[in-house]
Amino acid sequence: MNIASVIVDVPAKQTDREFDYSIPDKWINVVKPGMRVIVPFGPRMVQGFVTGLKNETELKKLREIKEILDLEPVLNEELLRLGNWLTDETMCFRITALQAMLPAALKAKYEKVLRIHEGRKELVDERVRAAFRDRKFISWKDVLQEDNAALFQKQVQKGNLEVIYYVKDKLNKKTVRFVEPLLTSEELAQYAGTLAASAKKQYEVLQFFIENPGKIQLRTLLEAVKASNGTIKALAKKNILAERDEEIYRDPYENRVFDKTSPFKLTEEQSAALRPIQKSIKENSHDVFLLYGVTGSGKTEIYLQAIDAVIKKGEEAIMLVPEISLTPQTVKRFKERFGEQVAVMHSGLSIGEKYDEWRKIHRKEVKVVVGARSAIFAPFENLGVIIIDEEHESSYKQEETPRYHARDVAIQRANQHNCPVILGSATPALESFARAKKEIYQLLTLSKRMNNSQLPQVEIVDMREELRAGNRSMFSENLFAKLKDRLQKGEQTVLLLNKRGHSSFVMCRSCGLVINCPNCDISLTYHRFNDSLKCHYCGHEEDIPKTCPECGSDHIRFFGTGTQKVEEELVKILPEARVIRMDVDTTSRKGSHERLLNRFQEGHADILLGTQMIAKGLDFPNITLVGVLSADTMLHLPDFRSSEKTFQLLTQVSGRAGRHKLAGEVVIQTYTPEHYSIELSGMQDFDAFYEREMHIRRQSLYPPYYYVALINISHEDLMKTAATTEKIAKYVSAGLSPEAMVLGPVASPISRIKNRYRYQCLIKYKREPQLKQLLRTLLEHYQQETAQNHLQISIDLNPQIMM
Numbered sequence: 001m002n003i004a005s006v007i008v009d010v011p012a013k014q015t016d017r018e019f020d021y022s023i024p025d026k027w028i029n030v031v032k033p034g035m036r037v038i039v040p041f042g043p044r045m046v047q048g049f050v051t052g053l054k055n056e057t058e059l060k061k062l063r064e065i066k067e068i069l070d071l072e073p074v075l076n077e078e079l080l081r082l083g084n085w086l087t088d089e090t091m092c093f094r095i096t097a098l099q100a101m102l103p104a105a106l107k108a109k110y111e112k113v114l115r116i117h118e119g120r121k122e123l124v125d126e127r128v129r130a131a132f133r134d135r136k137f138i139s140w141k142d143v144l145q146e147d148n149a150a151l152f153q154k155q156v157q158k159g160n161l162e163v164i165y166y167v168k169d170k171l172n173k174k175t176v177r178f179v180e181p182l183l184t185s186e187e188l189a190q191y192a193g194t195l196a197a198s199a200k201k202q203y204e205v206l207q208f209f210i211e212n213p214g215k216i217q218l219r220t221l222l223e224a225v226k227a228s229n230g231t232i233k234a235l236a237k238k239n240i241l242a243e244r245d246e247e248i249y250r251d252p253y254e255n256r257v258f259d260k261t262s263p264f265k266l267t268e269e270q271s272a273a274l275r276p277i278q279k280s281i282k283e284n285s286h287d288v289f290l291l292y293g294v295t296g297s298g299k300t301e302i303y304l305q306a307i308d309a310v311i312k313k314g315e316e317a318i319m320l321v322p323e324i325s326l327t328p329q330t331v332k333r334f335k336e337r338f339g340e341q342v343a344v345m346h347s348g349l350s351i352g353e354k355y356d357e358w359r360k361i362h363r364k365e366v367k368v369v370v371g372a373r374s375a376i377f378a379p380f381e382n383l384g385v386i387i388i389d390e391e392h393e394s395s396y397k398q399e400e401t402p403r404y405h406a407r408d409v410a411i412q413r414a415n416q417h418n419c420p421v422i423l424g425s426a427t428p429a430l431e432s433f434a435r436a437k438k439e440i441y442q443l444l445t446l447s448k449r450m451n452n453s454q455l456p457q458v459e460i461v462d463m464r465e466e467l468r469a470g471n472r473s474m475f476s477e478n479l480f481a482k483l484k485d486r487l488q489k490g491e492q493t494v495l496l497l498n499k500r501g502h503s504s505f506v507m508c509r510s511c512g513l514v515i516n517c518p519n520c521d522i523s524l525t526y527h528r529f530n531d532s533l534k535c536h537y538c539g540h541e542e543d544i545p546k547t548c549p550e551c552g553s554d555h556i557r558f559f560g561t562g563t564q565k566v567e568e569e570l571v572k573i574l575p576e577a578r579v580i581r582m583d584v585d586t587t588s589r590k591g592s593h594e595r596l597l598n599r600f601q602e603g604h605a606d607i608l609l610g611t612q613m614i615a616k617g618l619d620f621p622n623i624t625l626v627g628v629l630s631a632d633t634m635l636h637l638p639d640f641r642s643s644e645k646t647f648q649l650l651t652q653v654s655g656r657a658g659r660h661k662l663a664g665e666v667v668i669q670t671y672t673p674e675h676y677s678i679e680l681s682g683m684q685d686f687d688a689f690y691e692r693e694m695h696i697r698r699q700s701l702y703p704p705y706y707y708v709a710l711i712n713i714s715h716e717d718l719m720k721t722a723a724t725t726e727k728i729a730k731y732v733s734a735g736l737s738p739e740a741m742v743l744g745p746v747a748s749p750i751s752r753i754k755n756r757y758r759y760q761c762l763i764k765y766k767r768e769p770q771l772k773q774l775l776r777t778l779l780e781h782y783q784q785e786t787a788q789n790h791l792q793i794s795i796d797l798n799p800q801i802m803m
């Protein structure tokens, strides 16, 4: 086939379709769907994805593919189809969907060279060998010039040739120098006997290889025999030893030894939950399981054993974990069980490291990927299970295009692979639990904690009472007493500061002015670190004013409680306590997250103080107290899920206490103790919360009873923003059935970001098959204005954040 259909990297409405290009004769059979190519587009050269091959086209004149960027497809057929599905589901451009499935490194510019694989020279086709002449590398560009690219490609597929990518910006593969003897042990000994007495070091090196045959890293060898590089060079020159560079993966977990663990003997509850999963794995059946298990009930062990069954069957597994609980502790549990078969993908890795992990999957060197949201696109070809831990987490939804939810992608992929999906949580999303109740998902329940440990005792403290009683500190009497008690006993405490919702802002006490960002309608956050104010949306930074810009008063101070402030207060009231603080500031450096947790685990601190990032995944035996400093900050967000999110967070963090032998206690401080999500999280009663919240959702017509879609409109001109939103709301309203509701236009909760005004309208509906088409028409109508970026319209068909 000599014509390729290509999706070009020009994200715009008019170019959002396949374009036909002819394949130069020399590349017929080389170009395959899923490869990236360079093609002429208008006056420029652009990148694109080959999505299909054919023999005929309606076009009279075709332009030619200019360059091939990959030797093997980077997207397999299933992922290409998934791209179409993503495009349709999230209403994004096709190019955006395809790119979202690849690691960032593949979007960078790089050069490819080929090398003959070590020890395979004899196997390489003669014509290819000839092309190398005496060179170690030849560039892919040169190969493309010649007429036998297919020949090279075949050698790559056979593993005789190796492709090396040299990427600008440090992306080249990392290599390490190895040394290995070219003679047998006997020959080495023989040769050693002939050495001059002065060549003492050479003698020792030979001795080393006689005792430790085989290759070794140069650095390790030099350290072991205390020899210099010159000694090795001398022996290499005489063809006794050979030196060579080998590529190694930038493995963030290298130099770490993971002791192999074996599966636990499951409890009865666990076995009952695992059985239907194993059955579905065995029978290749596409079932979705909701594993609803209280905190510390051993869900992870079930994941591990399900993955084990999948590997034994010769298939692969995707294990998704929310970004913030993708802690070293979590990764360790998988590496300990499956060793080298695990790839890890999360945002803490550098672009190069991520790319290396992706390649391990692409080259079929691993069987399992443990990763955050985007690992759902791991290019496995024989998926046997997809698992999503903490499935209720909002970070599984991508908040930029393509606006996909990993849960939906998981179900779609598992459907293609005929394999099960396991969604696990102690506090499932309302939508998921409702589906389980309707038996769309199969519900599996773990109601008991491991080791027969009890769920912790929870006390709710009314902070208004504290204030009335004269306690102005951020610690209630009760929490303070318990903190002291743990210090005496040498037990550990986790303190959660719920920062989402509000943080430290600066306010004038005389006139009440709050210092806002000049570009965004949101208060600036105080950063003690460099004594400045910062906008979390646009990055704007300024000094704290000495006097109020409004009334000139000098009574200007910051409000709200940041982790730093809590830390200072702790030092004051409990000077003997050793505190580890974990927040964005202390964990921004690579590896710091792990270091802090290790220090805490090893007992170098009494209190772990932090934001949301400490609420999940911790499984330390010595934690017996959890304190929540401000339970209600999230309750006041303008979001129909705010109660649900509050309940989930409080339940999760409470679950960190008393997971092993020692019993746990939790103190939740709040200004609204009567709110049901606080009250019920105190009782750790998800089922009651579910009933209560479902009732409210039914009355207020929100998911899971109704679907919602959010249209966000932004423009630099306020009038224009409001007027356009008005028009859009009318248009949508007219196109939908009378049962659908269009709320708005209203200003968004954050009504301005980066100097653009923001308006929105919310659509609530039950069944509107024409909705997507209607919205597509809408986008086409405003196409010209949005292409010039004056107007921005974003549509979210399943919004998780209502800002």
Ligand SMILES: Nc1ncnc2c1ncn2[C@@H]1O[C@H](COP(=O)(O)OP(=O)(O)OP(=O)(O)O)[C@@H](O)[C@H]1O
Residues within 6 Å of the ligand: 264, 265, 266, 267, 270, 293, 294, 295, 296, 297, 298, 299, 300, 301, 426, 450, 451, 616, 617, 618, 619, 655
């Ligand atoms: N069958 C078993 N026998 C003995 N110990 C087990 C068994 N299953 C799990 N455990 C241990 O019990 C503890 C809690 O299990 P795990 O962390 O898997 O629970 P979880 O439900 O995933 O927790 P959470 O959702 O709260 O993070 C862990 O230390 C784990 O190693």
Ligand SMILES: [Zn+2]
Residues within 6 Å of the ligand: 508, 509, 510, 511, 512, 513, 548, 549, 550, 551, 552, 553
């Ligand atoms: Zn003032």
Ligand SMILES: [Zn+2]
Residues within 6 Å of the ligand: 517, 518, 519, 520, 535, 536, 537, 538, 539, 540, 754
């Ligand atoms: Zn700003």
